[in-house]
Amino acid sequence: MTLTIFGGRLVLPSGELAAGAIDIDGERIAAVGPPGRVTGGIDATGLIVAPGIVDLHGDAFERQIMPRPGVTFPIDGALIDTDRQMTANGITTAFHGLTYSWEPGLRGRDMAVRLLDALERLRPRLGCDTKLHLRWETFNLSAVEEVVGWIAEGRVHFLAFNDHFDEIVKKCASAEALGRYADRSQISSDAFVTLLGEVELGRDAVPGAIRRLTETALRHGIRMASHDDYTAETRASYQALGCRVAEFPRTRAALMAAQSCGSPIVMGAPNIVRGGSHLGSIDAAEAIAEGLCDVLVSDYYYPAQLQSVFDLARRGSLPLAAAWPLIAANPAKAAGFDDRGELVAGQRADLVLIDDSDPALPRVVATLVAGQVVHLGGDAWRLGTDARQRAQ
Numbered sequence: 001m002t003l004t005i006f007g008g009r010l011v012l013p014s015g016e017l018a019a020g021a022i023d024i025d026g027e028r029i030a031a032v033g034p035p036g037r038v039t040g041g042i043d044a045t046g047l048i049v050a051p052g053i054v055d056l057h058g059d060a061f062e063r064q065i066m067p068r069p070g071v072t073f074p075i076d077g078a079l080i081d082t083d084r085q086m087t088a089n090g091i092t093t094a095f096h097g098l099t100y101s102w103e104p105g106l107r108g109r110d111m112a113v114r115l116l117d118a119l120e121r122l123r124p125r126l127g128c129d130t131k132l133h134l135r136w137e138t139f140n141l142s143a144v145e146e147v148v149g150w151i152a153e154g155r156v157h158f159l160a161f162n163d164h165f166d167e168i169v170k171k172c173a174s175a176e177a178l179g180r181y182a183d184r185s186q187i188s189s190d191a192f193v194t195l196l197g198e199v200e201l202g203r204d205a206v207p208g209a210i211r212r213l214t215e216t217a218l219r220h221g222i223r224m225a226s227h228d229d230y231t232a233e234t235r236a237s238y239q240a241l242g243c244r245v246a247e248f249p250r251t252r253a254a255l256m257a258a259q260s261c262g263s264p265i266v267m268g269a270p271n272i273v274r275g276g277s278h279l280g281s282i283d284a285a286e287a288i289a290e291g292l293c294d295v296l297v298s299d300y301y302y303p304a305q306l307q308s309v310f311d312l313a314r315r316g317s318l319p320l321a322a323a324w325p326l327i328a329a330n331p332a333k334a335a336g337f338d339d340r341g342e343l344v345a346g347q348r349a350d351l352v353l354i355d356d357s358d359p360a361l362p363r364v365v366a367t368l369v370a371g372q373v374v375h376l377g378g379d380a381w382r383l384g385t386d387a388r389q390r391a392q
Contacts (some may be wrong), residue, residue, distance in 0.1 A: 001026060006035065008044030008353065011051065013329070013342045022049065024349040027370035032343050042383045044353050047365055050324055051303050051341050053352030054094025056158065056331040057133055057204055057247065057297040059097035060085075065115075070181035075118040080125070082302075086374040087127045089144045090305045090352035093298040093332070094339060095133035095158050098149070102140040102165075102199050104157060105185035109143065127367070127374030128223050129350075131157035131335075135227065136213065138163045142204045144209045148216045150336040158335055159217050159243060160225040160247055161210060161238065203320060214241040223336045225266065232257035245334050250281050255292055264334040269304035269327070272311055288326070289317060292302065295334055296326045306354070310362045353383070 002017070006021040010032065023030040064078035069095040097113055101107040116132065123130060126370040134156045137145055150156050171177040172193070184193040213316050218223050225245035226238035235246055246258035247266045258265050271277050271284035287293040298305050315322075330340030340348045349371035355363045366383060367375035376383075 001371070002012050002030070002043035002097070004082050004355075005044050005049055006041055007352065008047045008049035009204055011321045012051050012326045012341055013334055013344060015319065017319070017321040018049070020049075022343060022351070022369075022372045024347075026347060027372075029345050029349050031345050037115050042353075042366070044383070046357070048320075048354040048356050049091075049343070050329040050352050050354060051343055052352050052367065053090045053327045053349075054093040054331040054337070055086070055091045055298045055327075055340055056295060056333070056335055057084075057097045057160075057299060058094055058302060059099065059135075060092075060298065060300050060302050061096055062106060063235045066184075067109075068256050069180065070186055072106075075114055076122060079115075079118055079122055082127050083126045083130070084375075085302045087369070088364055088377075089298075090279040090306050090354065090364045090367055091298070091302065092350035092367060092369045092374075093131070093335075093337070093353070095131045095225065095335065097133045097135050097160075099136040099137065099162065100140060101162075102142075102195075103181070103185045104187060104195075107137075108185070109146075117154060120155070121141045123256075127369055127372075129369055133158040133160060135160045135162050137165070138206050138210055139165045139199050139202060141205055142186055144212055149224060149271065154220075156222060156226075158225070159222050160245075160287075161213075161243065163206075163229045164228075165199060169200075170270065172196065174372070180288050186254060211241065214243065221336070223334065229254040229258070235261065235263070248281065252282065255282060259292055264294045264330065265292060266295040266297055266331075266334070267293045268299035269308035270299055270301045272296065273301075273304050274306035283315060285312070285315075286342045287313065292327070293363075295331045297331065306352075306364065309358070310359050310367065314359055 004023040009017050010020040019035045021036055021357055022032050061082040065080050066072050099107040100112040138161055178189050182189045224243040225247045226243045228250050229235045230250045232253045235254050239261045244263055246263040249255040249258055267284040276283050284293055296305055296308050305327040309327055310317040312318045312323045313320040329341035340350050349366040349368055351365040352364055355365050365377040
């Protein structure tokens with residue numbers, strides 16, 4: 001099926017926002033050109049037409065599964081609802097950040113296996129092109145060979161190395177924090193303390209487990225990241241193992257080490273929207289101003305990516321079209337994709353149409369994935385009948 005989107009302002013790879021039209025042939029962009037006269041198609045008059053958002057790290061789906069500590073809902077429904085949230089916020093490619101930890105409960109083995117199976121079962125029904133970003137906790141030694149198998153089977157599309165063990169131990173000195181971790185793990189506080197002691201016994205085996213997984217991922221062409229690096233040495237050591245992406249460097253030393261290594265630097269879009277990190281880490285807006293941030297991800301809040309680039313533009317930090325690669329082209333490249341993220345002939349027709357009449361609250365009117373309309377806003381009538389006919 002062919003289709004033309006006309007009348008809108010296009011976010012171009014040149015960093016410009018300009019009037020134009022996009023011809024779509026099946027799942028691909030056939031041409032990007034001047035406005036011209038068009039009869040039929042999708043009328044994007046008054047709207048911005050941008051590449052679909054690529055979310056390299058999003059774990060807000062956990063709240064759909066467990067909206068309150070110890071209260072869980074069926075995974076299938078949670079993933080379907082998450083898909084609706086993502087497409088309504090312009091996300092066309094999403095990497096679900098599945099944490100596989102030594103903790104039981106929400107981040108334990110049973111939940112990981114169930115979510116992985118559900119994602120594969122539901123993928124044909126999802127509007128968003130949804131991948132798996134496996135966030136492996138480095139002290140989860142019993143899972144190493146299982147994860148090796150998942151990588152070999154093609155079930156993992158991005159791998160990150162998380163080490164939150166010492167941080168959790170420190171926090172659990174507080175009875176309140178201990179209770180939260182125990183509730184998330186669905187065990188008693190006493191049992192959680194016992195678990196911490198058991199996990200500590202495996203500390204010496206952690207480096208070997210990391211090497212085993214990095215070697216496997218490299219062999220299968222899986223991109224990798226280190227997560228929450230505190231020191232330059234940590235970033236450099238992961239870089240040497242093939243982890244080319246730096247997720248959320250926690251200190252300036254780690255941030256500068258990532259830049260010197262040429263690592264794409266990932267930060268949270270909520271950091272921009274909220275005006276700073278909720279953990280007191282590096283300010284993403286300042287990092288962007290210094291050229292020290294390449295990718296913004298939804299992290300724990302799906303609307304944040306779209307909102308963040310509009311906020312950067314409103315504050316005068318970056319023009320909108322210059323900020324857009326932070327949420328589209330750059331994360332696509334970091335994940336190893338060369339077929340999405342820009343409005344270029346030959347790329348997938350992953351597009352988002354945005355009403356920016358109130359730049360403080362941009363609103364997605366339509367989202368297309370591989371040429372198919374997967375989300376229409378309440379005023380979709382304005383787009384013409386072709387948009388509604390192509391909707392899933």
